[in-house]
Amino acid sequence: MSSIEQAARRLEELxxxxxxxxxxxxxxxxxxxxxxxxxxxxxxxxxxxxAQTPVPPQGESHEHREERRVxxxxxxxxxxxxxxxxxxxxxxxxxxxxxxxPIIRNALGLDGSRIKHxxxxxxxxxxxxxxxxxxxVNLALSIAMEFNSTVLLVDGDVAHPTLPSLLGSPPSxxxxxxxxxGASVGDALVKTNIERLSLLPAGSRHPRATELLASAxxxxxxxxxxxxxxxxxxxxxxxxLLATTEARVMAMHMGQIVMVVAADQTTQHxxxxxxxxxxxCEVVLMLLNKCSQTEVGSYYGYYANRPEx
Numbered sequence: 001m002s003s004i005e006q007a008a009r010r011l012e013e014l015x016x017x018x019x020x021x022x023x024x025x026x027x028x029x030x031x032x033x034x035x036x037x038x039x040x041x042x043x044x045x046x047x048x049x050x051a052q053t054p055v056p057p058q059g060e061s062h063e064h065r066e067e068r069r070v071x072x073x074x075x076x077x078x079x080x081x082x083x084x085x086x087x088x089x090x091x092x093x094x095x096x097x098x099x100x101x102p103i104i105r106n107a108l109g110l111d112g113s114r115i116k117h118x119x120x121x122x123x124x125x126x127x128x129x130x131x132x133x134x135x136x137v138n139l140a141l142s143i144a145m146e147f148n149s150t151v152l153l154v155d156g157d158v159a160h161p162t163l164p165s166l167l168g169s170p171p172s173x174x175x176x177x178x179x180x181x182g183a184s185v186g187d188a189l190v191k192t193n194i195e196r197l198s199l200l201p202a203g204s205r206h207p208r209a210t211e212l213l214a215s216a217x218x219x220x221x222x223x224x225x226x227x228x229x230x231x232x233x234x235x236x237x238x239x240x241l242l243a244t245t246e247a248r249v250m251a252m253h254m255g256q257i258v259m260v261v262a263a264d265q266t267t268q269h270x271x272x273x274x275x276x277x278x279x280x281c282e283v284v285l286m287l288l289n290k291c292s293q294t295e296v297g298s299y300y301g302y303y304a305n306r307p308e309x
Contacts, residue, residue, distance in 0.1 A: 067191060068172065068189065068190045068191065069190065069191040069192070069193075070167065070168060070169040070170075070190055070191075070192055070193075070199065071168070071192075071193050072167055072168065072192050072193055072194060073168055074086060074193075077137075077141075077167075081134070082134075082137060082138055082141060083096055083138050083141045083142050083145075084141065085145060085194065092138070093142070096138050096139060096141075096142040097142065099139065099142070099258075099287065100139060100142050100143050100146075102285065103121055103139070103143075103233070103256060103258070103285070104143065104146070104149060104233065106118045106255070106256055106283055107119040107121065107233045107255070107256070108149075108231070108233075115255045115256070115282055115283060116255055116282070117222070117223070117226045117253065117254065117255035118255035118256060118283075119226055119229070119230065119232060119233050119234055119255065120222060120225070120226050120234050120236070120253065120254045120255045120256070121139075121233060121234065121235050121236065121254065121255070121256045121257070121258065122156070122236040122238050122247070122250055122251060122254040122256070122257045122258070123135050123136040123139065123235060123236065123237055123238065123257075123258045123260065124238045124239070124240060124241055124247045124251075124257065124258070124259055124260070124274075124278075125240045125241070125259060125260040125261070125262075125266075125274075126240060126241055126242050126259070126261070126266055126270040126271055126273065126274035127240050127242055127243060127262075127266060127270055128240050128243055129262070130240070130260045130261065130262040130265065130266060130289060130290075131260050131262060131289040131290060132237065132238070132240070132260045133157070133162050133163070133166070133237050134289075135258065135260050135287060135289065136153065136235055136236075136237035137153065137163070137166065137167070137237070139235055139258070140153040140197060140235045141194070141197065143233055143235070144194050144195075144196040144197040145196075146196070149196065149231075149232075149233060150196040150197075150198075150229075150231065150232045150233070151196060151197050151198070151232065151233050151234075151235060152189070152198050152199070152200055152225075152229065152232055152233075152234045152235070153197065153198070153199050153200070153235050153237070154175060154199075154200040154234060154235065154236045154237065155174065155175070155199070155200065155201050155202040155237055156175065156202070156236040156237055156238040156239070156246070156247075156250055157202065157237055157238060157239045157246075158175065158176055158202045158203070158205070158206075158209045158213070158239075158246060159205075159209065159239060159244060159246065160239070161201070161202035162237075163199065163201065163202075163237060164201065167192075167199070169190055169199060169201065171201070172188075172190065172201050172203075173187065173188050173201070173203050173204065174188050174200055174201030174202050174203030174204075175188075175200055175201070175202055175203050176202060176203035176204055176205070176206050176209060176212060177203040177204055178203070178221055179212045179213075179215065179217050179218060179221065180204075180206065180212065185200075185221075185224070185225065185228075188200055188201070188203070209246060210244075210245050210246050210249060213246050213249045213250055214249040218249075218250075218253070219253055222253040223253075226255070236250065236254070238250055238251075241259075241273075241274040241277050241278065242270060242273060242274055242277075247277075248277045248278065251277070251278040251280065251281055252280055252281075254281055255281075255282065255283065256281070256282075256283045256284075256285065257278055257281045257283070257284045257285065258284075258285045258286075258287055259271075259274065259275070259278070259284060259285070259286055259287065260287050260289050261286060261287065261288055261289065262289050262290045263288055263289065263290045263291045263292075264290070265290065
């Protein structure tokens with residue numbers, strides 16, 4: 001096919017596509033334009049059209065990012081003993097009001113001294129079935145009810161994630177995907193029908209999850225979360241300390257740790273062993289769970305690795 005035939009075919013394609021293309025003519029109406037002139041004219045017009053097409057900001061696709069969202073079943077959660085905006089003045093709501101106060105104060109530096117990565121809060125336990133997920137979710141829900149605090153609840157139990165089944169969120173990219181695929185944090189966040197609460201799922205399972213959590217990339221990711229969202233408290237539901245190694249690795253990056261201890265169930269030896277694995281964290285808060293009767297004022301204990309000031 002000759003150059004002029006190629007140019008003519010391209011011209012016809014543009015016209016069929018609805019492009020505003022005027023006929024190409026030579027200066028002399030009796031002259032036939034050369035193939036080179038016709039091709040050059042079409043190239044200039046296509047370049048002009050491309051220059052007028054809006055270019056999305058770097059790092060964004062042409063397609064609009066679809067917001068990921070889950071509707072939490074607040075009635076179901078309330079029936080299971082979780083704090084919800086409609087719970088009112090219940091005993092569990094009052095208990096978590098007491099629990100969250102020092103955490104918020106440490107996270108936001110309200111006492112005048114800001115703890116490094118204080119807004120990164122890991123909830124864990126020595127052993128399974130002590131109530132660390134129940135505590136993680138209730139803590140996040142309670143903090144989300146504050147007027148000036150937003151919360152990101154992270155499913156850090158990457159081996160046995162329980163938040164999807166508990167909160168009704170579908171499997172989706174999350175924490176481990178941020179470490180393997182280079183996805184951005186914004187791509188993995190899941191909004192909820194509680195205005196100040198977002199979720200970050202555990203993500204796709206990985207055979208070397210422990211190594212990923214111990215990687216420099218994980219440290220950089222947590223530092224970015226802490227600094228980028230300085231006014232947001234990020235709560236991690238992590239695995240038990242003595243059952244896996246993932247929680248011990250994550251603890252190295254945390255500003256605060258809440259360790260849940262089941263009353264009349266967890267031995268003192270297990271508690272001591274668990275505390276020894278997280279002694280590098282500046283602030284460790286102890287929470288006694290599954291008490292038959294509790295007084296709100298004595299429900300919460302405080303344990304600090306840092307020296308008295």
